[in-house]
Amino acid sequence: MKINKILIIEDEKLNADRLKRLLLKLRPHVEIMSVEESITSAVEWLNHHPAPDMIMMDVRLADGLSFEIFNKFDIRSPVIFTTAYDEYAVQAFKYNSIDYLLKPIDEDELETALRRYETFIETVPFVGTAIEGLLNYIQPKDYRKRFLLAHRDGYKTVLAEDILYFYTELGISKAVLNTGTIENVPQTLEELERQLDPKFFFRANRQFIIHIDSVKQVLNHFNGKLKLELRKQQPDMEIIVSREKASVFKSWMDY
Numbered sequence: 001m002k003i004n005k006i007l008i009i010e011d012e013k014l015n016a017d018r019l020k021r022l023l024l025k026l027r028p029h030v031e032i033m034s035v036e037e038s039i040t041s042a043v044e045w046l047n048h049h050p051a052p053d054m055i056m057m058d059v060r061l062a063d064g065l066s067f068e069i070f071n072k073f074d075i076r077s078p079v080i081f082t083t084a085y086d087e088y089a090v091q092a093f094k095y096n097s098i099d100y101l102l103k104p105i106d107e108d109e110l111e112t113a114l115r116r117y118e119t120f121i122e123t124v125p126f127v128g129t130a131i132e133g134l135l136n137y138i139q140p141k142d143y144r145k146r147f148l149l150a151h152r153d154g155y156k157t158v159l160a161e162d163i164l165y166f167y168t169e170l171g172i173s174k175a176v177l178n179t180g181t182i183e184n185v186p187q188t189l190e191e192l193e194r195q196l197d198p199k200f201f202f203r204a205n206r207q208f209i210i211h212i213d214s215v216k217q218v219l220n221h222f223n224g225k226l227k228l229e230l231r232k233q234q235p236d237m238e239i240i241v242s243r244e245k246a247s248v249f250k251s252w253m254d255y
Contacts, residue, residue, distance in 0.1 A: 006030055007052040011037040011062045019056060019105060026111055038063045043072045051077050059083035060244060067248055080113050143197035149183050158183060164214035164232055166192055168207050180232045202252050208239050
């Protein structure tokens with residue numbers, strides 16, 4: 001099935017123009033329905049127009065993170081997120097995301113994302129009934145449930161649900177259990193971010209991935225940041241969520 005109508009949500013004109021050129025080069029028949037520059041204008045447009053076949057959505061807009069659009073409008077169209085930052089990948093796949101492309105957009109990567117959608121959608125009657133299947137296809141729900149860790153002369157099993165948070169220290173990833181025990185894990189935080197269920201685990205910053213049940217208190221910090229207090233938190237630790245990720249974190253905690 002061809003993609004015929006695309007909505008672009010992007011607040012930088014140069015990026016929007018480049019994206020339009022690439023889309024029309026790769027799919028000359030496509031109609032760019034509109035280019036919206038903010039959360040407010042995107043929601044307004046979606047409320048008054050038919051749903052596009054696909055949305056190309058920048059993550060960071062002038063008035064906030066575009067994830068907020070999903071809280072204001074029930075988007076049923078599949079989305080390809082675009083951003084200059086890779087820290088939002090896990091959050092993006094909580095929504096109708098079929099891909100996540102880093103800027104500057106690479107033509108070959110965009111072609112792959114478009115083909116991914118087209119290949120799958122050929123097997124279903126129409127997008128409105130296919131979103132759940134599409135997301136299952138793109139984002140399997142079989143997340144890591146346990147870890148096999150070295151222990152004395154052998155190994156032991158640690159359940160993911162028993163881990164309060166992960167952090168990195170001197171290049172080594174560590175897991176803090178609900179008993180307060182600290183275990184070394186062989187995976188990097190980047191690998192863990194992909195393997196753990198985003199309903200329960202959140203990449204707070206470059207040093208921490210936290211379980212939702214580990215959060216004792218959320219405090220306002222300067223410049224729109226958040227400061228977290230966790231269960232079994234080490235005395236010298238400070239866990240800060242950036243201003244850009246604060247709204248996504250609050251949505252995650254509130255779900």
